[in-house]
Amino acid sequence: MKNQPTEFSIRGIPSYIRREWKALLYRRSNVCALCDEYLDPQYTNQHPMQITLDHILPVKEGGRAILSNLQLAHFRCNTLRGSLSVKDARDMLTRRLGKG
Numbered sequence: 295m296k297n298q299p300t301e302f303s304i305r306g307i308p309s310y311i312r313r314e315w316k317a318l319l320y321r322r323s324n325v326c327a328l329c330d331e332y333l334d335p336q337y338t339n340q341h342p343m344q345i346t347l348d349h350i351l352p353v354k355e356g357g358r359a360i361l362s363n364l365q366l367a368h369f370r371c372n373t374l375r376g377s378l379s380v381k382d383a384r385d386m387l388t389r390r391l392g393k394g
């Protein structure tokens with residue numbers, strides 16, 4: 295199983311969830327929840343395209359680190375999202391990435 299990504303870092307992922315990140319990937323067919331581009335596990339060390347965990351409802355708004363509140367997004371997209379809602383972040387990224 296050469297292309298099965300198992301050992302790579304997902305920034306900020308709680309250990310009890312780490313083993314379940316694949317479920318998050320499969321939920322969205324391996325694409326970023328914010329920009330819809332492919333998530334490639336080869337990127338690490340805060341590369342803009344590294345896979346990160348994104349809280350759907352931000353932590354500071356009471357969002358919890360549970361699978362139902364987590365999605366995967368590029369480090370770039372997660373950073374650009376900031377405190378925007380998922381919908382607003384998607385709209386912003388669509389414009390910013392010239393896909394709108």
Ligand SMILES: [Zn+2]
Binds near residue numbers: 326327330371
């Ligand atoms: Zn993205």
